Structures are given as C-alpha cells and as structure tokens.
Amino acid sequence: MSIVLPTLPEPAPGETAPCRVMAKHRAKRMMADARKTREEPGALQFHIHRDRSGRNLFVVFEIWRDIDALREHFEKPYVKQFVADRISYHDGDMEVQWLVMSGEYTKGK
Numbered sequence: 001m002s003i004v005l006p007t008l009p010e011p012a013p014g015e016t017a018p019c020r021v022m023a024k025h026r027a028k029r030m031m032a033d034a035r036k037t038r039e040e041p042g043a044l045q046f047h048i049h050r051d052r053s054g055r056n057l058f059v060v061f062e063i064w065r066d067i068d069a070l071r072e073h074f075e076k077p078y079v080k081q082f083v084a085d086r087i088s089y090h091d092g093d094m095e096v097q098w099l100v101m102s103g104e105y106t107k108g109k
Contacts, residue, residue: 009098011067018044019064020099026056033078037062040076042069 011019037046042065051057064070073079 008067008070012100015100017101019067019070020101021060021062021064021070022097022099023060023062023094025058025094026054027058028056033082036076036078037073040069040073042066042072 034046034048037043043062044065045061045063047061049059049061051059062070064073
C-alpha cells in the first residue's frame with residue numbers, strides 16, 4: 001500500500017492566510033512526533049484527533065505560517081521517516097485536504 005499525497009497547490013494571487021492541512025486515515029496505531037512538529041518555527045497549530053466511535057480513525061489538523069513552512073516540514077527527517085514507516089501502522093490510504101480560509105484571517109483566533 002502506498003500513500004500518495006496530492007500535489008500541494010500554490011497559493012492564489014494575494015492569498016495571505018496561513019496554510020492548512022487536514023489528513024484523515026484509519027490506522028492500527030498513530031505514530032507521529034507532535035512535539036517536534038509543534039516546535040518547528042512555521043507550525044502555528046498541529047493536532048492529532050482520534051474518533052470517539054471508530055478508535056482507529058485519526059484526523060490530523062495542521063496550520064502553517066505559509067506554504068514554504070509546510071514544504072520545509074515535509075523535508076524534515078522525522079516526517080520522511082513517518083511516511084517511510086506508514087505501512088506498519090496504516091490500515092488504509094490517507095485522505096489529505098489542502099484548505100484555504102474562506103473568510104478573513106485573524107492571527108491567534
């Protein structure tokens with residue numbers, strides 16, 4: 001099984017809001033280094049959620065300062081290792097959504 005992330009889209013002209021990513025997948029267990037991700041300078045938020053009824057359904061929600069910060073994140077050794085090790089803990093393909101705010105962005109809200 002392989003997880004193929006959709007191509008990270010370029011920001012629209014004039015887009016200034018932070019980059020958001022939501023990934024949803026079923027897993028036998030979730031292995032991610034949230035602490036290291038949160039310590040990255042471009043990481044504004046990083047949260048791993050587990051579904052209350054489907055205990056093997058995880059949703060990861062991320063907000064990044066900008067697209068460059070997100071690209072830098074993808075190049076971190078621990079992120080590359082997470083992707084390389086995914087077969088041992090993923091129970092299906094990951095669904096990834098690249099989100100953009102549809103309203104005004106207010107920092108910290």
